[in-house]
Amino acid sequence: MRLLHDLEHVPPEVLGGALTIGNFDGVHLGHARIVESIRRQARAVHGPTVVFTFDPHPVRLLRPDQTPPPLTWTRRKAQLLAQLGVDAMIAYPTNRALLELSAEAFFQQIVVDQLQAKAMVEGPNFYFGRNRQGNTALLGQLCRQHQMALEIVEPMQLAGHDEIISSSRVRQAIAGGDVEAARRMLTEPYRLRGMVTHGAGRGGSLGFATANLEAIDTIIPAHGVYAGYVVRQELTHAAAIHIGPNPTFGEGQAKVEAHLIDFAGSLYGEPLELAFLARLRDVHTFNDVQQLTSQIHQDVEAVKLSYSDWLTPRVA
Incomplete structure (x- = not known):
C-alpha cells in the first residue's frame, strides 16, 4: 500500500x-x-x-x-x-x-x-x-x-443493536472502558501507542515489572485493569494493562502501564503499542501488598485466557 x-x-x-x-x-x-x-x-x-x-x-x-x-x-x-x-x-x-x-x-x-x-x-x-x-x-x-x-453505501449496524457503527460510538465505548464493545465495531482491537519511560519501579519488586507509557496521542480508555497485548517490533506479547492511579501506595496520578507476560528485558525509551481485548476490573485499593499480589496473579491468568481466545481464530 x-x-x-x-x-x-x-x-x-x-x-x-x-x-x-x-x-x-x-x-x-x-x-x-x-x-x-x-x-x-x-x-x-x-x-x-x-x-x-x-x-x-x-x-x-x-x-x-x-x-x-x-x-x-x-x-x-x-x-x-x-x-x-x-x-x-x-x-x-x-x-x-x-x-x-x-x-x-x-x-x-x-x-x-x-x-x-x-x-x-x-x-x-x-x-x-x-x-x-x-x-x-x-x-x-x-x-x-x-x-x-x-x-x-448504507451505514452498518452492530448485530442485535439499532445504533449505527461510527467513530463517535467507538470513542464513547473506549472512553467508558467498554473495549469489548469497541472490538465488536472495529476491524482490529483498539490500540494506542506511547513511549516507555521510567516509573517507580515498584512492579519489578513485586515480580510484575511494568512498562510505563507517556506521550500517548490517541484516546485513553477509562481507569481499570485490562487484558490485552503489546505490539513490539511486529511481535505481540500478552499484557495486563493498568490505567489509573495506584491508590494502594497512595499515588493519585493516573498512569498507563503494562505488564508483559513471560517477557524479560528492558523497554525504556522504546515506542510501544498496547491493544485492548477486555476490561477485567476497576482500580482498587488493597489492604496490603500480599492482597495486591494475589489479585495481580488472578489478573495475569485472566489475561492469558483472553489472549489465547483472541489468537485462536487467527490461527484456525
Whole structure:
C-alpha cells in the first residue's frame, strides 16, 4: 500500500481508480463496508482502490475546542486499510485553503484533476467543500457530469443493536472502558501507542515489572485493569494493562502501564503499542501488598485466557 502526504507527485498507479473520501478514524466495520465497495468499483474500472483522508481532522482547524480525540494515528490507519485491501491512502495536510474550496472546486481539483478518479463510494452522510455545502445529491450530479460511477453505501449496524457503527460510538465505548464493545465495531482491537519511560519501579519488586507509557496521542480508555497485548517490533506479547492511579501506595496520578507476560528485558525509551481485548476490573485499593499480589496473579491468568481466545481464530 502507498501512503501519500500530498498530491504534488502522485504516482501513475494511484490515478484513475475508485476513490472514497473521509476521516476513517479507527477503521471500523462501517469503513470496511465502504472499502469492500470501492474494491468492487476499482475492479470495474481497472484501477486502484484509493482512500483520501485529512490530516489533521478538519475540526481541529475549524473548531479546535471541539476536536474529538483520535482513535488512530496516520500510519496505523494506513496499516488497517491495507489489511482491507486498499492500494493507496492519501493523508492530505488539512489547511485553510483546502477548507475554503467550494464543493465544486474541491471535486474538480482533487477528484478530477489530481486523482483522475473513475468511480466514487461514500456513505449517505458525506459532506464536502466549504461549510460542508456539498452533499451526496450534489456529488451525484458532479459524478454524472464526469461520467463517473457513484455508489452510496448504507451505514452498518452492530448485530442485535439499532445504533449505527461510527467513530463517535467507538470513542464513547473506549472512553467508558467498554473495549469489548469497541472490538465488536472495529476491524482490529483498539490500540494506542506511547513511549516507555521510567516509573517507580515498584512492579519489578513485586515480580510484575511494568512498562510505563507517556506521550500517548490517541484516546485513553477509562481507569481499570485490562487484558490485552503489546505490539513490539511486529511481535505481540500478552499484557495486563493498568490505567489509573495506584491508590494502594497512595499515588493519585493516573498512569498507563503494562505488564508483559513471560517477557524479560528492558523497554525504556522504546515506542510501544498496547491493544485492548477486555476490561477485567476497576482500580482498587488493597489492604496490603500480599492482597495486591494475589489479585495481580488472578489478573495475569485472566489475561492469558483472553489472549489465547483472541489468537485462536487467527490461527484456525
